[in-house]
Amino acid sequence: MQTIAILYQAKLPPIKGGIQKPMKPGGYSDSGADIAYELEKNGIRIVTPISKPNIKTDLDWVFPDTKKGIQNALDKGANTFWLNTVLYKKHEIENYFNRDFKFIGQLPSQVDIYDDKYFTNELLRKNKIPIPKTKLISTENLTIYTLDIDFPIVAKPIRGRGSQGVSLIRNQKELDDKLNKIFSNNEYGNTVYVEQFLNGQEITVTVMPSGNYLIDNQEKIYKNPWCLPAVKRFNHKDGIAPYNGIVAVMKNSSVLENKELNSRKIIEVYRQCEKASELLNIKAPIRIDCRADENGNYFLFDLNMKPNMTGPSRPHRQNQDSLTLLASRKIGWNYIDLLKNMIKQSWKASC
Template identity: 35%
Template sequence: MVHSSHQSLEDACAGIAYVVHSLNDPKTNITTPAPHANPAIDTCWSYLGTQPGILAAIAAGTNMIWAITPLLADHPLITTSLPSCIKLIANPPKVVDIVDDKAFTNKLLQHHGFLTPKSWLLEGDPKRAIERLGQLVYDLPCPVILKPVRGSGSEGVQLVNGFVSMLDALANLLNIDSVILVEELLEAEEGTVTLVPDGQGNFMALTIVLPFGHVSGVMPWSGHIPVAKNSRVLSAREEDSWRRAAKIECPKAAGLLKLTSATRIDICRKDENGGKFFLFDINSKPNLTGAGRPGRENQDSLCPLAAKEFGWEYPTFVRKFIETTRHLQEARAIESPGAVVGSFDNFTIWETWSGKGKDGVAGNSDVQEKSS
């Protein structure tokens, strides 16, 4: 297994590797940096996702790599020449690189009829961003959510209630990210849908998990509060027609985006009285950390929680991904979905960044204005 130098990813790697080791499957051996990995030490169980780390894993006999890290375009697993026998457990690199852009993904999903929150882009030039915000302020359905265009979990996500608080938040966010996504707040029921490949080119949607305990409208980052303490697994008898519809929509969305491995889609209703769910975040590298290692009994993340209700204990859940691995070269060759063109007068997120866009705004309002 490989990961970036982030403590939570080391923990995830250790949890998965420990469970695989515990399977005692003669067909699956774990390669670790330490000869006898200590269950209490995260770093004993995986290699760094650097070129030296990956080559060290292969030199030690690895022929299957589980990437517990987003495979963006410049990741060594993409840029390094590796033996053709190497297999990969992860979503396709070219797909991850583009789906990681929340604005692009929302735009593409919206174009194909999926419900997504209204959203706007503010560019990294603080002066232009504030000028644009001044033009939008009367149209924004405050409160709104500010989030980095790229990022995972709830890191950097903020709820703001008005123009002044938005200026303060932008001053901080624009020092970190070049583009900020402004998104309408969906205040009704929130849920997550875990998707697992079925080995036939499709996805199975597991049981919906309902997070709670939001702080200022945002779920606390799982590194601060164990997910099991602020999430509830939905029982089958609680699934209404809208929840079942969401479990049908999510695999379709993942297929459209050309995802092939573990994926988690966050959904939310707009109406507290029920109704359709909006898709508001596609996580192509979801946290798969599960209980198993000694002292980590309460560390199930959202995906393993859903799997347990579905009938899969953590070892079975992990085995599902091992069974649906594919050759690295095959994964590298899968092209990302194309940008939305034509129906938006050739307006795309990429054109906004390169200065070709008309007004720097991306959202449902584009469809209304350009199709009228």
Template identity: 40%
Template sequence: MLKTSLRSSMQGIKGARWNSISSKPTVAVLFQAIEPPVINGVRKPRKPGGYQDSGADIAYTLRAKGIEVITRQASPSIAQHEGWCFPDSEEGIHSAIIQGATHIWANTIVFASHPLQTASCLDSYAPTLRVVGQPPGLVEKFDDKMYLNNQLRALGGFTLPQAWEVKVGDDVDALVQSILAYPIVGKPVRGRGSHGVKVCPSATELKSHIESLFNESPVVLLEEFLAGEEATITVMPPSPNRAEYWSMPPVTRFNHDQGIAPYNGKVAVTTNSRVVTKDEMCDSTYGQAMRQCEGVASLIKATAPIRIDVRRFQPQSGFAIFDINMKPNMTGPGRPGREDQASLSAIAASGCGWDYPTLLQNILHGASTLETFRQYCSPL
């Protein structure tokens, strides 16, 4: 059943995506300026700065490689995040297009009512304008971690931890007492990075954490704590040069803080992450995890890289998928003072022999048309 689903997913994106790709793109990068809506009672937390740091890295690096980049300010400072990117509002996107942008890099959080999906002023550009990112309909549906994980469990062929969903009004005492094995991880169903993620060693601490999360979300996701090695796998979408979804080498994580990988805004991932070596890749569980991650990307019909976090149940066991990120962080070195700001996906790319500029160029080369984005149909 899984193979059939993946085959139909591939058929949905091949053929229409790469007609008349511009050999000389003009790029404008978006940042998160508009507040995400409440979806099923939950609002995804907005990142401070709206991803302008990674947006500036992308714009600066592409320009340094000779690609034409339109910026919001005429001459933004290389030492500042501001001025490199356009707001993701209807006015911001349209402004970039009328200034000549042929490619919009959506370095932001999208959703079904996002201007990229709904703005009528973009309709005439939809057949030719190219977008780097995920379709708004895909993100809105699959950014709900519990929903996507449950769909994967139902399909079979994917390894995930045991999980529970708890809502405001549920009998929290009864739930936490019914869980037989601790620790348990509590986290938001629509999270960002490590925001709100905590390992709880007892029913008392879990109840307290659930109640604290209820202050920002009426739904909380609980998961079995995976005690073994953590890794992250970036899956690239099909492109003109490669017709299938494929995984970059896994990046292993270490130096956790109370069982959780620290937020990259506080601790640079270059200090606690590295590419798995060729010798380590002789362990077949890495390849098994990579194939499952490729299956997820193909199933949901991702149009840009996704990053999937996996972790072993115990040392030496196989991996389980525990977090699927529709918008991987895409910071990278280039601007002064950013030497240690390689993202997890950039670290993975180094295992392919790609530096940060090469990674960005390959992502750009796989951009889809806005029309394709708007016509996205969820397979689940």
């Protein structure tokens, strides 16, 4: 019988190439607890760190992604690990890939590569997927770089998380001030990713991996990655969608209307998102943020290998639909339907 343990991020990931990926407070234990509670109340077998977890205490429901935490889950009978954490090469969970366990989430080695926004976007560009103009600025080229992108621009961490640390920059002075601030506190490492600002509509597309799904009570097989309905973002702050830890996505996001969902430009951006997901060999949902130019043509500007999976499972978190859940509701899935379909895509590392 499948028995699931949900892992959360217990510590900062290692610095890679001088770049530090920031850590979400709580390490996704909030969404992990949402997942665990929703599964348990729907009769899906899970294990938790304590026998009677408190509904409001996130850490009662999830295990740290450490050797000790994983072993604790195993001792309690887990045979499936939900990787609701930040992954990277040589993550502790890789030590269990040679055993007969299942996993829900991405391959750590893949995340390690594609968490680098610049590397990923250059890969997409080389495969003729539309990406905004980009530039890397580091402490090494700070005094000699040539921007070659008209203002306004967007500055962001290379290994960022959502919109944390992302800023709209309107002129050279603002850019100089931003770079000095970032490099002086070293919060995001020694390199900043700069890209063209697109002033059109912003949407988020969740792409599901190939596999067998249950939609409208019917099994459907997708041989390739496929897109959930696009979600538009609004009420931006200084041109940037606010971090969902500050503003719940339900307050600034909604699924596009049917007419726009069926439009040529949205269908084309789906095609590009699916192509990108196939290149990345995804094993779980990813989230791709896209923005239109003045002509309404969409560009993929941020690919997130670890989309948030919060949900309204617990009474005190009824406003916690994630962007992926908002999209899922459009095809008739509620939170448990989304989670069950993610479980159906669980995989063994030996396969």
